Amino acid sequence: MKRILFIGALLGGESYGTLAVAQDSTNLPPVTIVSDGQSRNVRQNSTTNARGRTVRRARQAAPSNQQPVQQQQQQSGGALASQNSILSTTPQLAGASSVTQQGIAVLGGPAQTSFYQPLALIPSVSVQTPDPYGLNTTRNINIRGKGDFHLSRTIDGLPLMGIVGGSDLFDLENIGRIDVYRGAVPSDKGLGLSNATGVINQLTLRPQDKAGFTARQAFGTDSFYKTFVRIDSGLNPETATKAFLSGSNIGVDKWTGAGDQKRQNVTFGLSQDFGDRVTLDVTAVYNNYAENFFRALTYPQTTDLRNNYSHDFNTTLTGVAATDVNYYKFNRMNAETFATFAKLDYNFAEGQHLLFKPYYWDNDTTRFNAAGNTVQIWRQQNQNVGSVFEYAGQFPWGTDVVAGYWWQSMAPPPPPTDQRRFTVNTSGGLNFSNWQSLARIDNFSVNSPYFQVSQNFGSTFVTSGLRYMVLGAPQMLYYNTAGIPDGTHGQALALNPAIYPDATLAARDYAAWLPNIAIRHDLNPALSVNFSYGRRFGRPDWGPQASNYISNRTAFTARGFTLQSLVDKVRPELSDQFDASLRFSQYGLTVIPTLFYAKFQNKQVKVVDPLIGPNISYFQGTGSSTGYGFELEANYRFDERFSVFGSTTLASETFDSDTPTLSGGAMLATKGKQIPNTPQVMIKGGITYQIDRLAIVPIVRYIGPRFGEAANTQRVPGYTVTDLTMSYDLGSHFGVESLNASFSIQNIFDRQYISQISPSDIDLSAGATYFLGAPRTVVGSLSMKF
Secondary structure (H helix, E strand, O other): OOOEOOOOOOOOEOOOOOOOOOOOOOOOOOOOEEOOOOOOOHHHOOOOOOOOOHHHHHHHHHHHHOOOHHHHHHHHHOOOOOOOOOOOOOOOOOOEEEEEHHHHHHHOOOOOOOOOHHHOOOOOEEEEOOOOOOOOOOOEEEEOOEOHHHEEEEEOOEOOOOOOOOOOOOOHHHEEEEEEEOOOOOOOOOOOOOOOOEEEEEEEOOOOOOOEEEEEEEEEOOOEEEEEEEEEOOOEOOOOEEEEEEEEEEEEEOOOOOOEEEEEEEEEEEEEEEOOOEEEEEEEEEEEEEEEOOOOEOHHHHOOHHHHOOOOOEOOOOOOHHHHOOEHHHOEEEEEEEEEEEEEEEEEEOOEEEEEEEEEEEEEEEEEEEEOOEEEEEEEEEEEEEEEEEEEEEOOOOEEEEEEEEEEEEEOOOOOOEEEEEEEOOOOOEEEEEEEEEEEEOOEEEEEEEEEEEEEEOOEEEEEEEEEEEEEEOOEEEEOOOOOOOOOHHHHHOOOOOEEEEEEEOOEEEEEEEEEEEEEEEEEOOEEEEEEEEEEEEOOOHHHHHHHHHHOHHHHHHOOOOHHHHHOOOOOEEEEEEEEEEEEEEOOEEEEEEEEEEEEEEEEEEEEOOOOOOOOEEEEEEEEEEEEEEEEEEEEEOOOOEEEEEEEEEEEEEEOOOEOOOOOOOOEOOEOOEOOOOOOEEEEEEEEEEEOOEEEEEEEEEEOOEEOOOOOOOEEOOEEEEEEEEEEEEEEEOOEEEEEEEEEEEOOOOOOOEEEEEOHHHEOOOOOEEEEOOOOEEEEEEEEEO
16 A cells, blocks of 8 residues: 655745655656657556456557557657656657646646646746646636637546636646647647637546555645545456545635635546456546635736735725725635546457547536626536547557547536626625626537548658537527516526517537648657647637626617627637647757747737727627747756756747727727737746755746737736755655655745736737736645555
8 A cells, every 4th residue: 555645844835846746766756748648658558457458458548548559659769858857858749748747746836736837847838827826716828829718628638627617626646647739739639619729638647556545735835735635446356446536625825815715626536347348437526616816906006016016805894885895705706516527448359449438517606706896796507518439540550540529518608697796785795786697598519520540651650630610609698687686597587587689699600620730750769850730729709798798788789789790700719830840869868949830810809999988898809910939848867866957938929910990990009019918938947956865956937028918018027936846755764665855935036026917818908907926935745655
């Protein structure tokens, strides 16, 4: 049995991660950031069970979430970087990277919940949040100039997340790898409603063959704590069954003001063989999360961070309603999320698989937030039900084929089906004011067939595919809420309110063909060249468009606009991504330079239109932009104790033309302007150094200047943040297999800076909000395994 027990001391902060993780030997876990797929042949990494299922188990692993076996075999014969490198990229799809389980443990932070945080060292990726622990839902990730608005976020390839609501489903201790696609996306990846920004796919850590018990306890600044426990049953040789059960409990106070964040999680996984040809994997997860929001700054406030660095919601009530809406207890959320998914693998012949992957995601979130002089309450109840049916074939002549069909039904929101507003009374309670919106919205649907074919031609590998995306937008009906009393959505509809004739939407389909191709040629065992192209899809955003229309109906109808005419101006965003890279790996040195180029059309942007009304904004899909740049990843291993690693990004992401308004007013001067929240320069790197039992990992990140809006007048300075992680192997004592102590600090020099700019790359209205970067944060821990 194995147990890992973390006992941390409250030392004043946080880092990229406590180093206490389930490892068999070294006190500093090896960290590898690799390209899509793992860097070894999965057929050589199976485990024989008592019934001799080694071959079948290994065969079934490849099609589900690994790269084609032919690619892996070619890697095994090629020049791979050391697996102990912090940064390493195997010769795969250009613009695709992965963070391994060891990398997640080091980079994912002591909370080990946010799957954004482990990606901070990947080129062209900027992770932004005011929360040093990554728990808060106020966060963003920018990939090559685009925020997470159009990001595909999947788990084991399945879209187990809604557009709104919920929080991180899994503890990162249960994640084995995170894949990131910055450029082209294979047809069987990125099955979310949008992937125009890219794809982040978490691969879960399945039940282990060996029975074990792990536990983790961590403490840190701002009363942070996390308790994590996982039990693995091990493989039962008689029933061919193995399972795991894990649970966690996390809490932390906000560093800026009153309020806290709390999270409880339970996860269960089961793997079952049925004979020698059928395997079933089932996972279920329950997550309960509550948080108080961080308060944003205005741009003028960002110019005086010294006096605004503790800016947050009010901690006391004043009796003045307009002030008390900013009381911290009126700006919070709680989310209860349940998800389950399965994979049924029928290996009907050698190298031939039929896969059925059904899934279900259910969320119930309640949000409180200040809205003008009122407090708005929005209950987000939404569900995803879907499935993937897939054929995966590996043929002896070197061809791999994947063909599948993805179907999903999604219950809203977005857009919101109901929002209510309340006034604050003199005693600090809430009195019902009015319904802000009330709607009946059918389910959204997705139907998407796809295929991907891969082939080796000597030292050249080619993979190409095509996906047809059909996104079905539902019928929407908005109601006149005058006179409707407080109550639930169902109670309000039971009163048979009148339908707004100008606020109805007809159901319609949005469709697009999404091709991709990638070519890799190995010039010699140390040098390879890689090219890829892919088209990506970004869903139209109906939610803000509908909510904004309902809030400003009088102004829009006076100018002749209906909700239908407004929504028709928002179209799917399409992007064409081109990547070309070299990879050199020899004598301990790995260098990967990459050039990328991207064209975006139908770009959804938020504009202010004074001719419709003062400060009235809306979205439209009339933008286009061009992005290009250079990425460099490199690492050098001096010896077994000392290595350096880093990445650099130089990029330009600009609008192609000025942006018109729907009313025919003045054009917005966006041509040639840098996309909001897009740094042109990012430099990130670090060192791993080990002295006997002591391991030291300093990491430095420089994020260049950004702009908060498209006019490029609200400039945010660049910043440099330094983090440090240390661990010490105390050896074995009192029957404990290993004992490790670790200490980590984020933002060592307590740099004051702006982290997140919201709403990122889509805002042309000069209405962006700004969030503070986290201060110095420290965590200490003690780990045991036995």
